[in-house]
Amino acid sequence: MREDRRPTLSDVATRAGVSKSLVSLVMRAEPGASAETRRRVLEAAEELGYHPDSRARLLRSGRTRLLGVLFDIQAQFHADLVTDLYTAARESGYELALSAVTPDRDEPEAIAGLLQDRCEALILVGPQSPVAQLSRLAERLPVVVVARGVRDPAIDVVRNADADGLHMAVDHLTGLGHRRIIHIDGGRAAGAADRRRGYREAMHRHRLDDLARILPGGLTEQDGAEAARQLLTGLPSAVTVFNDRCATGVLDVLTRAGVEVPAEVSVVGYDDDRLARLAHIDLTTIAQDTATMSRLAVEKAIERAEHAPAGRRERVVPPRLVIRGTTVPPAPLS
Amino acid sequence: MREDRRPTLSDVATRAGVSKSLVSLVMRAEPGASAETRRRVLEAAEELGYHPDSRARLLRSGRTRLLGVLFDIQAQFHADLVTDLYTAARESGYELALSAVTPDRDEPEAIAGLLQDRCEALILVGPQSPVAQLSRLAERLPVVVVARGVRDPAIDVVRNADADGLHMAVDHLTGLGHRRIIHIDGGRAAGAADRRRGYREAMHRHRLDDLARILPGGLTEQDGAEAARQLLTGLPSAVTVFNDRCATGVLDVLTRAGVEVPAEVSVVGYDDDRLARLAHIDLTTIAQDTATMSRLAVEKAIERAEHAPAGRRERVVPPRLVIRGTTVPPAPLS
DNA sequence: TTGAAAGCGCTAACAT
DNA sequence: ATGTTAGCGCTTTCAA
Helix, strand or coil: CCCCCCCCHHHHHHHHCCCHHHHHHHHCCCCCCCHHHHHHHHHHHHHHCCCCCHHHHHHHHCCCCEEEEEEECCCHHHHHHHHHHHHHHHHCCCEEEEEEEECCECHHHHHHHHHHCCCCEEEEECCCCCHHHHHHHHHHCCEEEECCCCCCCCEEEEEECHHHHHHHHHHHHHHHCCCCEEEECCCCCCCHHHHHHHHHHHHHHCCCHHHCEEECCCCCHHHHHHHHHHHCCCCCCEEEECCHHHHHHHHHHHHHCCCCCCCCCEEEEEECCHHHHCCCCCCEEEECCHHHHHHHHHHHHHHHHHCCCCCCCEEEECCEEECCCCCCCCCCCC | CCCCCCCCHHHHHHHHCCCHHHHHHHHCCCCCCCHHHHHHHHHHHHHHCCCCCHHHHHHHHCCCCEEEEEEECCCHHHHHHHHHHHHHHHHCCCEEEEEEEECCECHHHHHHHHHHCCCCEEEEECCCCCHHHHHHHHHHCCEEEECCCCCCCCEEEEEECHHHHHHHHHHHHHHHCCCCEEEECCCCCCCHHHHHHHHHHHHHHCCCHHHCEEECCCCCHHHHHHHHHHHCCCCCCEEEECCHHHHHHHHHHHHHCCCCCCCCCEEEEEECCHHHHCCCCCCEEEECCHHHHHHHHHHHHHHHHHCCCCCCCEEEECCEEECCCCCCCCCCCC
16 A cells, blocks of 8 residues: 655655755755765665655745746636646746636635745736735735736736737738728726727728727627627628637627628637637637747746846737638628 | 735734734634634734745645646636536635646646645546556555546546436437437547447447447547538438537537538537537537536545545446437438 | 644755 | 754644
8 A cells, every 4th residue: 555654854864874964965966965975865765765845845945936827717718828838837947836716716715825835926817806906916926917907016917919919800801801890899808998999999090980880798608699699680791809719609600690701701809719720610810929928927927036026017919810711801792 | 015025923923912823723713712812813914914834834734635636728628627626625625736738748747746746635637648657646645537437446436427428318319309310439538438338329229220320539629520521421310429529519510511400410419518508509418517526536535535445436427418409309301 | 712842844054 | 075953834732
């Protein structure tokens, strides 16, 4: 069966006939022990099946090299970001502590968990908490907010240029010849306001103000489906949607209603999450550069954790238009 | 700016004018402190923004009350399970340590992270590792595998009755009058073999062996989309699909090809994940009882961690047919 | 009900 | 190159 007590550093020291300090040095591969001692210690450790206890180690050294990550386990885009955060953290020699927000586990609870783990900094992906709470948190440890704008000098922000993204979307559509372009927005979601603004600005620039129209949407497939039903009463020639998840709902309802996409209506999403890339969805979208955003977030977090804050407080990553199958020139009769 | 040192239990004790022991009791909500003391301590803790250091706490008490959870961050169904695992763990007074598998972070790496954290037991959601590796792991600490069958007396298993699930799906369809029912399978995925078997058994029971046909599918929307293209060459009257994610791909391709679901083809999924429940997908499916499975997994893990293994090694949870909008009687001409 | 003291397993500062 | 001595922040005796 299993050992009832795990061997400690002392056990190894006794067995090797040396002091704990030596064992500590050897286990960390630090210089300061003779080759012979090193050999004896390693041998003893091996025989005992010794593994250092990271908690004790970190408790003593005062460092955890741990970055706390808050995310919504139901959001595909968050999953994509977490994927890249793991990569970025490993490259920087840090570990990630994940804490998910679920329908039954709210943000304060998820954050409390991270604080208990003594993370050196927090990376919050699309947090919904009021700014005041985030500010309070930032008084206690470095906080980096990803994919949401927060105006607080103590909080680092990594986000994409949402307004620019919608400029690209609208420019792409007008370039194809579309004029009746509707925006299905994200309501109060992070980034939604900027994307709305970007849409309005672009429509204005193309002198299409009269045709501009914004339909209330949201973050989920459900929200998109509902918005699409509104759409059916008076079809535009193209739609820009708050995000890919919402766009998926739009696509689904349109298709079911017999509206051909893109022949009758072109659709542009936002995020370029895994969903959009699926061959059968094949959604034209505005890609957020999750790899870069993740790298920057980890960099920022470590920077703040290790020395004083340096560099710009807000990093805005440019989005990128990814043309796939849901956008074509408008039908002649349109 | 920020405090350079996080408040400790001693700080709280000083501020509240009591001993460390009292603070310790109060923070753990243990009896033995007067109401007045309790109030003062909590107030001091709040003012200082104190959070107990879990490492120190656990180092001292020798226990972590930590359950390590391995899951695939790209799988919706895993997200649903993790959601319920959080709930179950909280009810048992345990915490969860999440470790995600990503395209860039394989299972051994994710598991190594969990081991460093000194989790008392591991809950592996749909692990892909060979049984030999899981067995080796189980020699070091309690291991519970969820949603995959593993034949090793040292490993607890919590899964749903996959074969029964397909019996239900086929019975439902034949009950509606379907005869030409095809199964799109999950290849080598966990549970796929049992679901295939269940399909064959049910078709046999209904004396439909001649019409039984299995198409290679997989776990993802992509896999479903590809399988559906095969389907188009000779439409059956109904399809049972390995899981909801895959079924989504099937639905999408069929709809785009002008095949009406369910008028022309009925579709049944598996899992009842968030996707299936979306109003616009509205997929008839076989629900896995994630709440029960999660509760059992947590129970098993704690049981093994705290005393010797007790109770049945394998817990099989019955699935449940959820009838939604993708199944109707076959078209008369079919 | 409260407090003092002794560690948990480890690392860091200081000896030698 | 090696050993000794203090803790890290907490829980756990044990006394008061």
